[in-house]
Amino acid sequence: MTHQANPSCVDLIKNPMPKPTDKTEQWQVFNKSWEDQIRGKGIKVHEEHASAKLRAAMVGDPFAVEIPELTPEMEGLIRDNASEEMYMNWKENGGKAMRDIDPERFDKICEEIAGRDEKYEAAGVTIIKNKLGWYPEEALNYNGAWNGPRLLSIYAGAKWRGAHNGILVAEDCGPVKGCEASSRAATIALIEEDPEAAIIPFLSHEPNPTIVGPGFGGLDLADWRLMPNKTILWGYGVADRSQIAAAQATGEHTPAGWPRGRDLFMRLLDRLGYKQETWWFDSNLGYHEDCVMMNLVEGVVGLPDDGKFGQWGELPLVLKDWEILPIAVEDVKNGACNATTLGDGRIFIDSSCTQTMKLLESKGYEPIPIDYQTCWTTFNSGIDCSDSNIWREND
Known part of the structure; x- marks a missing residue:
């Protein structure tokens, strides 16, 4: 059967590239498929800051999609912010392949991801993605040592965070822990x-199936983002201001990381010239800060219009004198803040977030709607969670 020159993920679901049965050959083909997209292409590794111009990114795919199991870690992640429908879906169907238990939803997810890829490329962004339609079994079962969840390949935001010329590698939660390892050949290339x-790495999580949060090291990849002036903004969520003291001391109540991870990683990052700030956000609105804060352009962010900008306490100093766009809470809960900015006034945003799109247009920005609600309502992760920056740099 013949294949198109640049098949979409929908095409590859129906007609994947040949998968060798010999393991050596299989991994050679798999690794080469990543390297061929990068070698000799002039792709720069650089993130000036999270709102700089987006030029290249890794994006996720639908080739490994299971409903997450409600392990203690995943229960802690979504306890404050999951809809009842999503929670029950995870509870009843955790560990089952989406393609088998809900083929209609799976088809919609595939279509949404294909549409996202098309919009990224049309906007001039170079995307690196799985072009085979399959993963080796070992990549899918990265968490197998502790009988953990299998790979969820939609959310490529779990591969790394950028910091100028560094790729900061740390693990994210549950089924995306093996995200970077699943495309290691791309990282090296x-x-x-x-x-x-x-490469600036942190420790991998210990193989402990009882952990709540990111384990003993206390660091979740999505705990921070790079702001201008080499400032790393750490964000931790709790459901109520009264929980901050316990969260600071032991990580209790946080859906993801806690300050132990920050303090450990900053021992290195401080020597590399990075400054830091910390803010505490309302985890009823999202489990990671990229679900609560919309980066748009330098000097402008969006925060929930809930009377407190979605946070507990004062705005971090790094946002002093910035314009704060009030994002309707209804839209925040549909993934509005988990949007991917192009850094030039355009921003990819979930098409359901109509109030926010009107607000952005009234301010002179260009929202680019992407249908992504099936992904969002299934996993509480959206567009920004689906990509990792490779190259963000202003002209």
Whole structure:
């Protein structure tokens, strides 16, 4: 059967590329498919800050989609913010392949991801993605040592965070822990092709099936984002202001990481010249800060219009004198803040967030709607969670 030159994920679901049965050959084909997208292509590894111009990104795919199991870790992640429908779906169907138990929903997810890829490329963003339609079994079962969940490949935001010429590698939650490892050949190719680039790693999570949060090290990849002036903004969620003291001390109540991870990682990042700030957000609105804060352009962010900007306490100093756009709480709960900015006034946003799109247009910005509600309502993760920045740099 023949294949198109640039097949969409929908095409590859129906007609995947040949998968060798010999393991050595299989991994060679798999690794080469990543490297071929990067070697000799002039892709720079650089993130000036989270609102700089987006030029290249890794994006996720629907080739490994299971309903997450409600492990203690995942229960802690969504306890404050999941809809009843989503919670019950995870509870009843955790560990089952979406394609088998809900083929209609799976088809919609595939269509949404294909539409996202098309919009990214039309906007001039270079995307690196799985072009085979399959993963080796070992990549799918990355968490197998502790009988943990299998890979969920939609959310490529779990591969890394950028910090200037560094790729900061740390693990995210549950089924996306193996996200970066599932495309390791791409990581290595990016670093080798850019002589200025470097890997800045944190510890992998310990294989403990009883952990709540990111484990003993206390660091979740989505705990931070890079702001201008080499400032790392750490964000931690709790459901009520009264929980902050316990969360600071032990990580109790937080859906993801806690300050132990920040303090450990900053021992290195401080020596590399990075400053830091911390803010506490309302985890009833989302489990990671990228679900609560919309980065748009330097000097402008969106925060929930809930009377407190979705936070407990004062705005971090890094946002002092910035314009704060009030994002309707209804839209926040539909993924409005989990949008991906292009850094030039355009922003990819879930098409259901109509109030926010009107607000952005009234301010002179260009929202680019992407149908992504099936992904969002199934996993509480949206567009921004689906990509990792490779190259964000202003002209």
